[in-house]
Amino acid sequence: xxxxxxxxxxxPWSITSDSLKSLFAEFGEVTEAIIINDRETGRSxxxxxxTFASPEAAQKALELNGKEIEGRTIVxxxxxxxxxxxxxxxxxxxxxxxxx
Numbered sequence: 001x002x003x004x005x006x007x008x009x010x011x012p013w014s015i016t017s018d019s020l021k022s023l024f025a026e027f028g029e030v031t032e033a034i035i036i037n038d039r040e041t042g043r044s045x046x047x048x049x050x051t052f053a054s055p056e057a058a059q060k061a062l063e064l065n066g067k068e069i070e071g072r073t074i075v076x077x078x079x080x081x082x083x084x085x086x087x088x089x090x091x092x093x094x095x096x097x098x099x100x
Contacts, residue, residue, distance in 0.1 A: 003055040004031075005079040006062070009047040011035070012070035017048070024050045024064070028057020049079055 008020065015023075021033035035048040052058040058078070065076040 002051070003078060004053070004058050005049055005051045006058055007047065007075075007077050007079040008050055008064075009075040009077075010072050011044070011046050011048060011074060012072050013044050013046065014070060015044065015048075020048055020050060023069070024052075024061050027052070027061040027063075029053035 006024075011020070015035060017033050017035050020035060021030045024030050024033065029052065030050060031053050032051040033048065036045045037043060038045055050058075050061070052061065062076055062078075064074060067074055
């Protein structure tokens, strides 16, 4: 797990990757800041990721958790690895279904 990378959620729709980087730059060197956009509409999904040069800077930036920005209370956590997804939109795997 990368302790330098933070998940930032509940962001205002107006936040850009550049403004996200500026917001977190006060805590240390930001190597990457990215807002996740919807593939179809191109609009922000309201969350993103910030990567710092050092784990110490990332740890300090966790102080922004719960801070209000443009009327929204943001969530800041250490980013977790993406879980593997199963395809097909099926809620249950075939072996998890009960036979009646």
